[in-house]
Amino acid sequence: MDYLIGVDVGTTSTKAVLYNQEAKVIASFKAGYTLYRDASGMAEQDPEAIVTAVKQVIRQASQKADLVTGKLLAVSFSSANQSLILLDQNHQPLTRSITWADTRASRVAENLRRQLVAKTLFAHTGTPIHPMSPLVKLMWLKQTQPALMAKARYIADIKSYLFWKLFQTFKVDISIASCTGLFNLQTSTWDEEALALAGVSEEQLPQIVKGTSQAHDLVPAAAQEMGIPANTPFVYGAFDGALSNLGVGALKPDTVAITIGTSAAVRVATTKPVIDPQERLFCYAIDEGMYVVGGPINNGGDVFQWAVEHLVDNSAVKQNGGSAYDLANEVIASAPAGAHGLVFHPFLGGERAPLWDANARGSFFGLTPLHTRADMLRAVMEGINFNIATVFAAVRDLIGEPTSVTATGGFAQSAVWKQMMADILNVTVNIPESFESGCLGAITMAMKSLGLIDDYAIVKNFMGPVESYMPDQKAVATYQEYLPLFKQVEELLSPAYSVVAQLQAKQKS
Incomplete structure (x- = not known):
C-alpha cells in the first residue's frame, strides 16, 4: 500500500x-x-x-x-x-x-x-x-x-x-x-x-x-x-x-461550500477573478486558473462554545451524564424557530464578512422576562446562521443562484444545527461524511x-456518503420574517460599535 x-x-x-x-x-x-x-x-x-x-x-x-x-x-x-x-x-x-x-x-x-x-x-x-x-x-x-x-x-x-x-x-x-x-x-x-x-x-x-x-x-x-x-x-x-x-468538490460557480469551525466561511469557485463591486466578499486564488470568491466570518463555533460555557446548567449536565454540547443541542431543539422573538448578533470577535468591522460587538435584541436559557441558546445558534445567510446572499447576488450547497466542519455533529442551516438558507444542505x-x-x-x-x-x-437536509417550510417561513430584522438591527447598531469598543478598551487599560 x-x-x-x-x-x-x-x-x-x-x-x-x-x-x-x-x-x-x-x-x-x-x-x-x-x-x-x-x-x-x-x-x-x-x-x-x-x-x-x-x-x-x-x-x-x-x-x-x-x-x-x-x-x-x-x-x-x-x-x-x-x-x-x-x-x-x-x-x-x-x-x-x-x-x-x-x-x-x-x-x-x-x-x-x-x-x-x-x-x-x-x-x-x-x-x-x-x-x-x-x-x-x-x-x-x-x-x-x-x-x-x-x-x-x-x-x-x-x-x-x-x-x-x-x-x-x-x-x-x-x-x-x-x-x-x-x-x-x-x-x-x-x-x-x-x-x-x-x-x-x-x-x-x-x-x-x-x-x-x-x-x-x-x-x-x-x-x-x-x-x-x-x-x-x-x-x-x-x-x-x-x-x-x-x-468537497465545490469547483463550479453553482456549487457553494460552507465551513463552520472556530470561524466560518461561504465560498464558490470560479475560473477567473470576480471582484465584488460592493466590497463585501474576497477573491483569492486556489491555484493557477482557479479562484474562490466568498466571505470569511469570525464568529462560528467559538461563539457557540461561549454560549454553552455560560448558558448551560452544569448541574444538569452532571445529572444527564452527557456532554454540555449534547445538552445544549437538546435544549435548542426544544425551543421554537425564532426563539420566541429573541435575536442574537454573534459579533463577539469583531467581524469580517459582511461587516468588515473589527469593532463589531455581539448583542441580544428583544429580551423580555419570559425568555429562558433555551431561547438564548437557540438565538445564539440562529444568529450564527443568520450571519452566514447574509454572506450566502451576497455570494448568490454576485455569482448567481446555486444548484448545490455543501457544508462541513465541527457543527456537522449537531443534527439541530444542520437542519437549522437548511431552514435559514432555504436550500438543501449536503453534509459529506468526511469532516x-x-x-x-x-x-x-x-x-x-x-x-x-x-x-x-x-x-x-473520495468523499464517501453524503447526508442531505431539506428545509422545513414552516421554519423557513418564520426565518424569512426574522432575517430582515437581524439585518435591520445590525445596521442600527453599526455606528455604535466603535464607541463601545473604545469604552471597553478604556476599562481594560
Whole structure:
C-alpha cells in the first residue's frame, strides 16, 4: 500500500490525516499549541511551536503507515491564511506569527478605507481592507515599530516559514500569496502599489509558486525527526478555505461550500477573478486558473462554545451524564424557530464578512422576562446562521443562484444545527461524511502534482456518503420574517460599535 499525508496547519492546532492511494482515511493525528491573545487585540502563535507540531503529526502518521512494503508518495499542506512573520537576514523570526485573528491594526485599516487608493487596492488584490490583511499589518508595524521593520530582511507567512525550516527554500504557493493584500490577481505577481504602502520590496517576499509545486530534499535532521525519506515530495497546496472547496468538490460557480469551525466561511469557485463591486466578499486564488470568491466570518463555533460555557446548567449536565454540547443541542431543539422573538448578533470577535468591522460587538435584541436559557441558546445558534445567510446572499447576488450547497466542519455533529442551516438558507444542505475537507483537498492537489489524477473533479469519488437536509417550510417561513430584522438591527447598531469598543478598551487599560 502507498500513502499520502494531508497536513492542515490551523490557528490552535495542526492535523495530519494519513490516506492510502485511493484517498481512504487510515488515521488522523493532532497537535495543539497556544494562540497568544490579550486585550489589545493581539492574536499570535509561536512559529517554532508550529514547526514542532507539524513534525510531530507527520511522524505519527508515518509510524502508522507501513513504509517497509509501501511508500509515502507525498505530504501536502493546507494552512490558515493571512499570517505574518518578520525574519532577519538569516531567516530567524523577529516576531511571532501574527495571525488573521489579530485586530491591533484596526485603526490603520479604518484610515486606509477612507483613502481613494482603497478601492484600487481591492480591485487589484481582491483582499478587503481589514486588520486581518498582511498589507494592513505591515502598514501598522511600519507606523508603530519602525525600528523592527528596519531590521526585517524577509517577510514570511507560517507556510513559507515552515518550508524554509524543512527545505531552506523561501517560497509560497499562489493561494496563500493571493490572500495577503500584496498580490495582484490580474498579473499573478506582487502588486507594486501595495508593496509601496506596506514599505516592503519584492525581494523581501517569498517566490510565488503553483500549489502543485513540490519541494524535495528535506533537511536531514527534519527527515530524521519525522521518520520519512528525505526525498519525499512535499506539495505546497493552498490555504485552508480554498482546499475545503476542493475537498468537497465545490469547483463550479453553482456549487457553494460552507465551513463552520472556530470561524466560518461561504465560498464558490470560479475560473477567473470576480471582484465584488460592493466590497463585501474576497477573491483569492486556489491555484493557477482557479479562484474562490466568498466571505470569511469570525464568529462560528467559538461563539457557540461561549454560549454553552455560560448558558448551560452544569448541574444538569452532571445529572444527564452527557456532554454540555449534547445538552445544549437538546435544549435548542426544544425551543421554537425564532426563539420566541429573541435575536442574537454573534459579533463577539469583531467581524469580517459582511461587516468588515473589527469593532463589531455581539448583542441580544428583544429580551423580555419570559425568555429562558433555551431561547438564548437557540438565538445564539440562529444568529450564527443568520450571519452566514447574509454572506450566502451576497455570494448568490454576485455569482448567481446555486444548484448545490455543501457544508462541513465541527457543527456537522449537531443534527439541530444542520437542519437549522437548511431552514435559514432555504436550500438543501449536503453534509459529506468526511469532516476533514482541507486535508482531503490537500492530498487531491498532491495527486494532481504526482500525475495520479488529471482532474480535480475526481475528489467526489473520495468523499464517501453524503447526508442531505431539506428545509422545513414552516421554519423557513418564520426565518424569512426574522432575517430582515437581524439585518435591520445590525445596521442600527453599526455606528455604535466603535464607541463601545473604545469604552471597553478604556476599562481594560
